[in-house]
Amino acid sequence: MLVSSIAPNTRSLFGQFFVDKSLFLQASLPFGNVEPVMLSPIERFFSSNLKLSHLRMLVALSDLKQVTRVAAAFHVTQPAVSKQLAEIEQAMEASLTLRVGNTVQLTDVGKALARRGREILRQVDLARKDVTALVSGTAGHVVLGAVTAVPQALVSNVVMSFLSRAPAATLTFIEGPLDALHTMLLEGRVDVVLGRTKVKDDPEVVQESLYREPFVFVVGVSHPLARSSSVTLAELHNFPWLVPLKQSPSYIALARLMEDHGVDINDAWVESSSVLLNIELLARGSFVSILPLSYAREHVAHGRICLLPTPPLEQLGEVIMCRRADLENPAALVIADCVREEATDRSKFSPSITDNEYPSSLL
Missing domain, CATH: 3.40.190.10 (Periplasmic binding protein-like II)
Structure with a gap:
């Protein structure tokens, strides 16, 4: 009855909640012949006993490696941290830590819980920021x-x-x-x-x-170097350059790098700050240019350009x-x-x- 009174878009969520909880209650229900279903310790822990404080402690232990440091970070006593850790291990019937010298290392189970816990805590923090902004009417x-x-x-x-x-x-x-x-x-x-x-x-x-x-060196798919398995920066002096606007940080870094390899780009044919124009010119001409790796990957996937097998421009x-x-x-x-x-x-x-x-x- 309660579920049917909830809005349709939330009914499935609450319905699942009651199905899960019924696993604890079926033995006492006065109707039906449903056999009670027993939850495993791990299922019981995740459905009822897991707290955000458990995850915060475990993630901190993964990072800090010592119980004393975790206690200091949360401004609590060392026994309080040990008690929380024991609660998780007892509830799950699984060990989460190993002592190695003066440090505490997580077991595979502990690592898995800390890894997922880190993401859960991040999502909770994002939810907090979203709700705060909406409530405050930013x-x-x-x-x-x-x-x-x-x-x-x-x-x-x-x-x-x-x-x-x-x-x-x-x-x-x-x-x-x-x-x-x-x-x-x-x-x-x-x-x-x-x-x-x-x-x-x-x-x-x-x-x-x-x-x-990083920035990477790129050419059009019909460029003479497009299918080369090995290219040096010095070999690029034979081709027209498509460069960022002069005096920009990108141009200065590129000019210095190419000068170190005996290539002068000061007489480049085209200066452009338009990525879309640059892609069109690369696809239609014999230009050499640079692009951020994410841009290059996108247009390589579309068959417009190729990456040159040269070291990337890490200066940018x-x-x-x-x-x-x-x-x-x-x-x-x-x-x-x-x-x-x-x-x-x-x-x-x-x-x-x-x-x-x-x-x-x-x-």
Whole structure:
């Protein structure tokens, strides 16, 4: 009766809840001939006894390796931590830790629970932030700026996350060169800037390194080097270059690297800050250029370009977030959180290039 009175979109959730709980109650129900179902210790622990405090303690133990350090981190006594650990082991009838010298190592069971627990705690924290923003009615206007070399997928995910978390707020996105965006940041015309290199140290600006993603050398699929299994940077001097805007950090890093290999790109045929134009020119001409790895992977998958089997340009490997040190706009603080969370997700995926992404594997 209770389940039928719940809204249709929540009925299945509550229905499952009552099915699970009935496993404990069937023996005392006054109707039917249903045989009681006994839960295993592990099932009973996860259905009724697991607490967030258990997960926090276990994740901390995984990181800190000592009970005394965990106790200090949570401002509790060492026996209190040991008691929580014993509760989990007793409930699950499984050992979670091994003592190795002066450290505590997790067993395979402990590692599995800590790994899943870390993700659960992260999701709980995201839920807290979402609910806080919705209840507080976070509003206002945010201006987000980014250089073209910041992946569009990152920016779009940040924007969607921000809009869901702060539906009363509005947003403006500006794409441009880093020096112009930095000036706008100092003048208060931009709240948060995403770039590919750090700006000059300034007490008014906070810079955070988000994750690493290298630039790679690319050509069109019809380029003479497109199917080469081995290419040196010195060999690239015979081809026209498609480069970032001169004086940009990307251009400066590229020019220095190529100069070290005897290649002068100062007379490049085309300077462009448009990724879409660059892809079209690469696909139709004999240009050589660089792209962030995520951009390159996307267009390699579409059959437009090829990666050259050369070392990536690691000098531009970082993705950086800049904001004013005195930033107080609640909506801007929310979008900064969204940027960090998206960067954390992206950092879980390896930024390195696999062998099967090089053209030699396609021969």
